[in-house]
Amino acid sequence: MKNQVLSTPDVAVPVADQVEDLISRMTLEQKVAQLQCTIPITGHLDAGLAKFPHGLGASGSISTGVSIEADADHYDQVQDAVVAKTDLSVPPLLHGEAVSGWTGLGGTVFPSAIGLGATWQPDTVEGMTDIVREQMLSVGVRQALSPIMDVARDPRWGRVGETYGEDPTLCAAMSVAFVKGLQGQNLADGVAATGKHFLGFGLGEGGLNMTSNPISPRELREVYAKPFQAAITEANLAGIMNSYGTIDGELIIASKHILDDLLREEMGFEGLVVSDYMSINLAVDLNVGADPTDGGIKALKAGLDVELPTPYGFTDGLVEAVRRGELEERFIDRAVRRMLTLKANLGLLEDNAARKEMIAAAYEPESTKAHSLKAARESIVLLKNEGLLPLNKATKKIAVIGPHANSLRLFFGCYTYPASIDLAMSGTMSEMAGMLDLPELTASYEQPPLAPLFEGSDVRSEPAAVEQALQGALGHKTPTIVASIQDKCPEAEVVYEKGCDIAGTNRTGFDAAVAAAQDADVVILTLGGKYGWGSSCTSGEGIDTANVGLPGIQEELAQRIFETGTPAVMVHMDAKPLSSVYVAEHFPAIIENWFPGETGGQALADVLFGDYNPAGRLPMTAVRDAGQIPLYAAHRRSNSFSSAGTMIMNRYVDGSKVPLFHFGEGKSYTTFEYSNLNLTPTVTADGAVQLSCDITNTGQQDGEEVVQVYVRDELSSMVRPVQELAGFNRVLVKAGETKTVHFSMRADQFAFLDVDMRWVVEAGQMTVNVGASSADIRLTGSFDIENSAVIDGKNRGFYATTTVS
DSSP, rough: OOOOOOOOOOOOOOOHHHHHHHHHHOOOHHHHHHHEEOOOTTOHHHHHHHTTTTTSSSSEOOSSOOHHHHHHHHHHHHHHHHHHHSOOOOOOEEEEOOBOOOTTTTTTOOHHHHHHHHHHHHHHHHHHHHHHHHHHHHHHHOEEEOOOOOOOTTTSTTTTGGGGGOOOHHHHHHHHHHHHHHHHHHHHGGGGGEEETTTTTOOOGOTTTTOOOOOOOIIIIITHHHHHHHHHHOOOOOOOEOOSSSTTTTEEGGGGGIIIIIIIIITTTOOOEOOOOTTHHHHTTTTTSSHHHHHHHHHHHHHBBBBOSSSSSSHHHHHHHHHTSSSSSHHHHHHHHHHHHHHHHHHHTTOOOGEEEEEEEOOOOOOOHHHHHHHHHOOEEEESSSSOOOOOOTOOOEEEETTTTSSGGGGOOOOSSSHHHHHHTTGGGGGGGTTOOOOHHHHHHHOOOOOOTTTTTSBBOOHHHHHHHHHHHTTTTTTOOHHHHHHHHTEEEEEEOOOOOOSSSOOHHHHHHHHHTTTSSSSEEEEEOESSSSTTTTTEEEBBOOOOOOSSSSHHHHHHHTTTOOEEEEESSSSSHHHHHOOOOOOOHHOOOOOOOOOHHHHHHHHTTSSSOOOOOOOOOSSSGGGGGGTTTTTTTTTGGTTTTTOOOOOOTTTTOOSSTTTTBBSSOOEHHHEEEEEEEEETEEESSEEEEEEESSSSSSSEEHHHHEEEEEOOSSOSSSEEEEEEEEEEEEOOOEEEEEEEEEEEEEEEEEEESSSSEEEEEEEEEEESSOEEEEEEEEEOOOOOOOOOOSOOOOOOOEEEE
């Protein structure tokens, strides 16, 4: 399928010339069409596209549900049908989700982003998106509405699991790795990444989704913009999606200050800005836009280029506004130019066919499973171990208890294909923005009745058909936790009891669970939430929580199991870290398993029985109580739990300020010793600090250590954080072996915004702490920055580069 825009296909025509040639030949209606999107449904293609006689700029991608090949054929048919509508031969840009793997049929499902953050291993994320890129290319979907670059510091927010956690440096490193793997060396052979949600979406008032974001201009830039800036500067990020949020009273979708002045002028972004679904609808709902056209004009002028998923503000109303003189056509031309430039860079103006010859290799089960297993293993965090782990494979009787123990659905987080199956079969699709606004989708989808609520809960039960469907689709490659443990210990008697549901107050399963625990040699207790879309979940998009502890009556079940006296391992599976003081204080072994994806059962069994030595680290501070929020390691001086020893008077009279578990925390089955810190003593503002230290495995097992470097500015013109993560390296060290880890940190990595909002590097002393977590410091040193300098913030350092010898 070829689309020859210019008459000289054998000559390399500059992208800008291709784009200007197209714009010059477009009618106003055709230009507006390039800013529009729909989601064509298989079997309803003609009806769905009939509303777009002038072409179509973008398209969502919904699977046929038949096969990968059928999906590729469907997406080709969509593009052929759109191209045929005009003489311009411009195809739509198809998009999909890929935050933890391509969400299309057959796409490999990796851990949720919070679990990927827990790996502290950017190479693993880049390897994941290399697989994602090939899978999306093979079916012809060329834009991913991923990754999520939000810095998340409130575990009440239901979308925490889509982020890499609380720290802007960790989020920056992971975001850059994601974009590099997805976009590839050449965008013509890549998939356009779309960083979201710009900006500050991860800190909503009350921990709620789509609320105002109480963030100052300085913090907005220093913290929340950092992952985006790193991806723009270091990975040439192709796309941005706006946040639904509000900053200082400005709704972001209509904010020129955010979408143009900050994003393009300050940060140097040159790519495409697409709307989060129904964002212009939100502008009208909040009385920022008087009507759809007014909302569309305001968003367009602010800097929005394409409206997803269906036209609401970007309609013929824009055409009429231009002709009435109410809107300058240059704003439409600006957006069209950005859309066509991305299409040209992707090669879509010449060849937009799915690369079906790639399907077999892209979905090859062994290599994709191997990387999924690598990511799942690396994501597991051992939070506590009082000698119980690893378990002996010769254990005679193992009780596996809890709602996650025998469920496939609870391996998978939001924005995954299994979660979309659940959404469709649970009758909750109408709860998602924009999903039932398409008549074609409504016609092809008979919404099942909503499942009943769990007793004493606002969470709905899951229809049995969901688990049956997932067993049929994934059972051959995704064993449950119970099955994985039985496979690991074939001679053991493995007894399963659910105990309770993920939510609600039904205790009828308690007695059987307690009896199983009493009769076992060891208990593996799996507790946590359900992460996805709709009211059958305990966390997800628009599913926020006032309580950050275990859902429902799960803590009560944990107490009953502990009181049996049988040694018990608590396996926590949720989109946020464990916040249970009881479990933390009583259980001898605690594991964070997040939502680990399709190889999660095997990965957990490998860790439980010592075939893999865990080395994941918390990407987010674990709070004791919701009253501590926000609680994070890089807080400013005077805030939070580090104000002891100063004249500052603050405390909770009814609880502790100290985290339950600290950022960066995680244990191993072996031990490590840190030594021989070497550090550049002085550096100029435009120089780099060199740091190295030795890591010795002093235990009996091979293992990985995550070496973390934190830096503190000892005297500054602004109140600065008590510590900032500067770099990290996950290094494999064999038993008895010593390795040297090297870090190079640019001085301008420690730049901040001064009182006049200029990016500055200030002269002075910087303390360096090297350790195994933000609270477990093993080595300390310092260096001096010799001179002060005003710098270009978009070209500063973002995290240390690192090597091992």
